Amino acid sequence: MTHDPAQSLLIAPPPPPRNLLVVRLTALGDIVQSLQIIQSVARQWPGCRITWVVRDTFAPLVEAAPFVHHVIAYRRKAGWRGLLETIRQIRRERFDMVWDMHGLIRPAFMTLAARSPQKWGRKSSKGLRGLSYNRFVPTPAGPPPHHAMTVHQQFLSTAGLDTTIDIPLPLKPISLTGQLDDDWKPFFNNDSKRDSSPLFVMFTDSSAANKMWNGYEALTRLIWVNYPDSRVVWCGLKPLPPPPPRCAAGPLP
Template identity: 30%
Template sequence: MPSAPPPFVPLPPAARILIVMMSAVGDAVHVLPVVTALKRHDPSIRITWVLQGGPASLVRGHPDVDEIVLFDRKGGWRAFAELRKALGGRRFDLVLDLQVYFKASIVTALADAPVKLGFDRGRARDWNWAVTNRKIPRRQPQHVQDQYFEFLDTLGVPDEPVEWKLGPWPHELDAQRAFFAKLERPAACLVIGSTHPEKEWVPERWAAVSDALWERYGLQPVIVGGTSEREMATERDILRLARHPVVSTLGVPFRELVGILQGSALTLSLDTGPMHISVALGTPTIALMGYINPKRTGPYRRFRDLLVDAYGYPGEDYPITIQKRLGRTRTITVEQVMGKVALWDRTYRR
């Protein structure tokens, strides 16, 4: 018996859409092509997006996002009360629940809309499936970006061309030019930190790569990222060990980071939000991945040839899964990374 076709949810003209995807900068980057596709399909659609502070600071000013409703994660239960107040008395035509965790379930339940679209029961965790009334049917495991495109499929909205429109915005260009005017060489961004220690690399190897970028390729290493304790410690080690100058911009706001990544010749990054930003901006990106499956969360479509894949063992054709592998990122060698830099030099260098 043939399987049933996927459900089709009619999208009314000038629909008022609430997007629920609150946390993780990388996930916010993956949601942007959904937003741009919806607006391309019908410019009269109004998009409201519930976001936490970090990703909100990245998305704020995006031409296809009409409104951001802030969710203060640190506020505990009070945050949900504030969100309920912000959404109170407002009716949406459609809720897109792209996040499958408990807090997203509460937000989706609070929203007033006749249609609440989410993932099937097998993929929706923490009772998330219980707060949606339209389900995307189960599919074969695929890249997270393609999973989000399943929402567009269900709505009958084409996902091509894939567009992020991350900027820099026009008013940000002066600051971008001022930053690069201070550098005497093309920049190579080093994204040295992540939210999970298993995704992180060895400071001594970062320092060795930094020196090789300077000596062999005439590049100025630029450290980018946040100000977590681990990032600050890694930064100190790199600055102490490197023989050549390294510029550090740790802690710059996300919108400034967009300008730095977009204007750089190359990005070398751990598996973290700025890696996805760099790929979305079209900056050649060498991703160092070992903890999480790169077929599921690695660079999307672009620069797959520059990926340093320590997740898979030599010769392994592993499937797309959510399984994590401990200790793999630290197996990456300086030689492996510099091999990808050489490939960038031959193939992508501008």
């Protein structure tokens, strides 16, 4: 019997799960937006225990979210060994529901391996990826491309939840000192002179040319208008554009 993805869109919203697995491995911006979605989930399903699978590079960010109860760090650089290690960790628990908010082959494989009666994925997932899910989250209305936040909000609406995004996103303090080159440590270290000085960090990289944004300089100047004593850092793995005066710029460690 073949599975018709359209039929899954007509199913009534499920009861609140007690144990939710979120699969979102990368990238930084999408993880931040997914965190905002899951923050809304935690507010509306307060009794739900949330586990998150994420690439080890981004694990400290997800661990800083007070509403995420457990983080499984996927060691991508370990190859198949890292993937199998992650799958073993996933299968140690039973989940009421899995949300694959990523939609690529590795996250789909992790979703397929999870012990859960409900495995949700994006309707845009095709081929072998689509076989991992038994419920599909619809794509947003209107012509593509769609903003990642709009795509992720479809998980909320499919679950029968309010799609309002809570702002701000509260995070526990994250220590960066051990991950920085020596040249950057003095800039990020808190001392008596800088404790009250706001720090803004902008990640200027993008995975695709059509996602590049040319508004970093204007945003930086706007920050200085509103926060004259602030510090601004532009970070990226790719060559950075010349920053405006007073703005530190450099590659990520």
